Amino acid sequence: MTERPPLHRSILRTLCRGLGLFGILLVAVWGGAAFFYSTLEPTALRLGLSGLFPVALLACLAIRRPLYRRSAMLGISLILAVWFLTDPARNDRDWAPEYSQMADATVEGRVAHVTHIRNFTYRTPTDATPAYYDADYNLDTLSSVDLVTSYWAGSAIAHVFLSFGFSDGRHLAISIETRRQKRFAYSTIAGFFHHYELFYVTADERDLIGVRTDIRREQVYIYRLQLSPAARERLLLSYLSELHMLTTHPRWYNTLTANCTTEILARSGASPRWRLDWRVLLSGYTASLAYDIGLLDQHDPFATLQRLSLIKRPEGARPSANYSQEIREHLPLNTP
Template sequence: MRLLSRILTGLVLLLGTGWAALALALTGAGPEGAHLVRALPALVLVAVAVALWRRSSWRVAVAVVVAGCAAIYGWVRTVQPSDQRDWAPDLARAARAEVDGTRVTIHDVRDFRYRSTTDWDASWYTATYDTRELTGAWFIVEPFSGFYGAAHTMVSFGFADGRYVVFSVEVRREKGETFSALGGLFRQFELIYVVGDERDLIQLRSNHRKDDVYLYPVDASKERIATFFLDMVARMNALHERPEFYDTLTSNCTTNLVRHVEKVSAVKVPYDHRTLLPAYSDALAYELGLIEKDAPLEVVRARHRINVQAMAANGQPDFSRRIREAGATAASTP
């Protein structure tokens, strides 16, 4: 029993002070990176706790660490999100919309033209969409090369006039800032709904980042898709009015999409590794019947990998039509 209490006390001290150090160093950190000096109180906390453990009891040491973590958590909660920062150029504008019945006018739809991932011509436009003209929705999955289970997910909506608009839930980076999954746990980044043309948001990923991109038609009624679209617009507008922090575990690209799905349908989405590791989110969508299930999942994946079509359609005005063309399945199968 004595050995067990020592082990548990050691774990509390290690995990508690580790969390405290990360919270102090990363919370609110911007392009300058982690504030290492600010993390020094965590070292003082562990030193005091260890000294008390040796001279008094493990209960006192644990109480000190818990109290210290509670105080730091209270400070963390005082750090507030902002929409007034020196944003990275591709995230400089946050989309917003005006809704008039079935007509939705979206401002700052992104439409960049890329020569590489770091060289582009910036462009935004305003467009009006009518939910009565919706023809479908597509679930997009972009697994990240070299990162097990990591991926980005998006949703695209198509309209009868041939236009497509993509909603992408992302980290809103500042100039010089890079994404960190660890930083995303400690209020380091704001959340943004990027709304853009498929020639921007899909082509960037398939043709320039060279990541696999899967484009799955969503199996849902037109009415449900319209409700889904309007719910994403409402969330986008809410973020424009009241900024929020991105959270790697609870408010990322996939968990936000899950909340939209649950709001507009009777589907209860389980929170498991397929949500935490979005590279497997298509497996979850497949299980729930949100994408087609007429073949084994690996066959469905191969059918909807659009990299071959995207490369062939590079820079073309009918990019969206071309990436939906059948016939490249065999060539695109890994």
């Protein structure tokens, strides 16, 4: 009479098999999505691989001999891993108009030279007249750094970026975004894969903030970061250095690890404790994270500060030459 294995071993074996099957399904789905959202051309190749990979991986389950089955699965998975890890980000794609021109920055002595600062004039969210300009900024006149959060769909998700202010009244806004190709529509899911390059939009506030307040009619807040002059300068120089680096060494955007919030924290040198905070992923709460870190004015509770930091624009307003001054007239932008 055959002795049955103990019940707990049978349960453990079933559980391990279930977890193994779940892992295989997870790799199949992830691999198919990685190919589907990739930048491979032609489109037929991209779509074909997105279907072929999960089918090939799951077909391995039909192999009876465990060694052959595992070897086949491992080989197919390694092909995916090698392709994904060696898939290069590029700067020479057919970009959407707002991402077609990269800015660049160099620093000589105490002067930062920034080229191709974007200054589009928007008539509608999708209709704009492109324009760019170059400018020099004396680092000794850097007077403020503002955190901008823009909401368009609830309170949990927002786009977050910084704007650097100078004592002559000029502002240089830098927004870390996805660099989208013309042939692809925007997709939140695509940001988890190699679909978008990382792009530092360097723009005039009339463009970067104005399109959100006056054209898209989003809820936009501006908070003054409480930084020392030395910290402000280090932050700006870190941004400009990365801006220049991306012109020759492009990087992939990633919704989890290289997005508008994580890049700000990386550039600011925030401790790992704050980089792992749940509010990094739910970017709508980034301002409250900055408040808890001590980077925002602490005189009022955060709820009060947030209410007072909302930009209020008249109906039908359009960004003018004095836009930066207009949007700050009634905001609690205290300096340290």
